[in-house]
Amino acid sequence: MLVIVAACSGLYCIRVKAAILMTAVQTLMCFATMVWLYRHPSQGPIDTKALLPYPIGFSVYIVASMLIGCAVCQLIEIMARRTFATHHMLELRNQAAAKHGADLQVLNEALAASSREAQARLEAVIELKERLRHDAEQRSSEKSQFIANAVHDLRQPVQAIVNALVPVTIAIKNNERADALELLDLSRRAILSMQEQLSAILDISQLESGRVQPVLKQVDLRQELSQIAAEVQGLAEQFKVDFQLRLPLADGSEQRELWVRSDPLFLRRILVNLISNGAKYRRGSDEVAAFVRLSVAREGEDYRISVQDNGLGITPKLLEQGSIFQPFFQANNHLAQGDKGVGLGLTIVRALTALLPGHRLQVQSEPDQGSCFSLLLPCSATSEQLALPTGDEAHPSASLSPELGPSGLYTLLVEDDELVRMTTLRLLQSLHICCEAFASYECFEAALDALERVPEVVLSDYRLPNGRTAVDVRQALIDHGLDSAMVVFSGETADLSLLDALAGVPTLRKPMSSELLMQALLRAAQQGAQRRGAT
DSSP states (O other), X not given: OHHHHHHXXXXXXXXXXXXXXXXXXXXXXXXXXXXXXXXXXXXXXXXXXXXTTOHHHHHHHHHHHHHHHHHHHHHHHHHHHHHHHHHHHHHHHHHHHHHHHHHHHHHHHHHHHHHHHHHHHHHHHHHHHHHHHHHHHHHHHHHHHHHHHHHHHHHHHHHHHHHHHHHHHHHHHTTOHHHHHHHHHHHHXXXXXXHHHHHHHHHHHHHHHTOOOOOOEEXXXXXXXXXXXXXXXXXXXXXXXXXXXXXXXOSHHHHHHTEEEEOHHHHHHHHHHHHHHHHHTOOOOSSSOOEEEEEEEEETTEEEEEEEEOSSOOOHHHHHHTGGGSTTOOTTXXXXXXXXXXXXXXHHHHHHHHHSTTOEEEEEEETTTEEXXXXXXXXXXXXXXXXXXXXXXXXXXXXXXXTOOSTTOEEEEEOSOHHHHHHHHHHHHHTTOEEEEESSHHHHHHHGGGOSSOOSEEEEESBOGGGOBHHHHHHHHHHTTOOOEEEEEEOOSSOGGGOGGGTTOOEEESSOOHHHHHHHHHHHHHHHHHHHHHO
């Protein structure tokens, strides 16, 4: 019996204990059924021993019942396992679907965030593009306005010169010397005005292009401001203003405290422009004497250089808008043409100040009370400042001999522009300077071997025909063994003195005054003579 139970349990993949328990239960149930079937109603309790003679049928019945029960149990178990497996698979799929849904949610949120970021970037790019376009249009409009204002202002002196040509010609023919000199003086003033405007325009162009950078040095304010005061004294007399210079007491301690770190050329240009502005925009009243005061005072780690006047002043609205620093802006344009200036002085002041580190410009003004422009710059008090060159070493021009004159000076001129060449030649000849002029480098180089004497100075334009420059002119002098001094004058906006090939060569920028040209020629001639004498 046990063998049959074990076989059935192995066959139907059910546990042995469960099969034995099921067989015992079925046996008891079958035995109870047989007892009930074989009892006679009239008889008492049936003797169980009477049932033992039927062992084969009983066993077959028990086995059959067990097999049927095992089969039923196996089917129920198979169905239960399939149901459980199905529910478990569904649960796993639900979990996977939930996880996939969560991942999709995260991806959707990331995609939405990326989309918002991309949209924000696109809007930023569009806004930047629009702002750049607007700025470009504004700069283009400002440049067009700048050019229009420049051309308009340049037309005035040109018209004055044109108007003077005919009457000065008539005056010369009629031998009316006084009238001719007066007309020539008017033409000279017009030319100086045009030269001032052109120089200012070129300065603005260089500053805006970034080609001009400051060279910071240790500057003695006491010496620098004293030189500026001497330079602007003539301007003050021209505009009939009282120029005043106020410096701290010149004892030893104060002298050491007047050292600053700045670019001396930039500083000089800023202060001269401010002083010139104060002189031009003076009040025309005789009741109050017009003055321009230049002073310096210590403020903590800075020095404050103030240019104060009692002139026309500036309205608060213009100060707030910053209009006074715009190119060609002139608040008091009712002044006479000779007094108004170019309108670029404060523009240059602001541009130069912005290039100087640690320098700040402040303005205070009231209408009809005057203005005060203050420049704050960092002070410097190191021992190395005391070793700066002074006297003739610091100012080579001071070593020029006052007896040196242009008469007898031998000069070569290389200039391709016919008008500039002929007028420069006539200018030099009028000052008794012996000069030979050449229209190209090739003509100049071919004439070097036939020179009867070594020229003291060679004056050359920088850009010449056929791709030649003043560098070639200098090299030709070296190749022919001519130790002549050289001066370059040009209309180039770049700083030619920065070229290695022209190191030590004085450079002038067109247009320039005749006085400046003569000073450069005489200085170069003397330095060349000193160099040749030393060798």
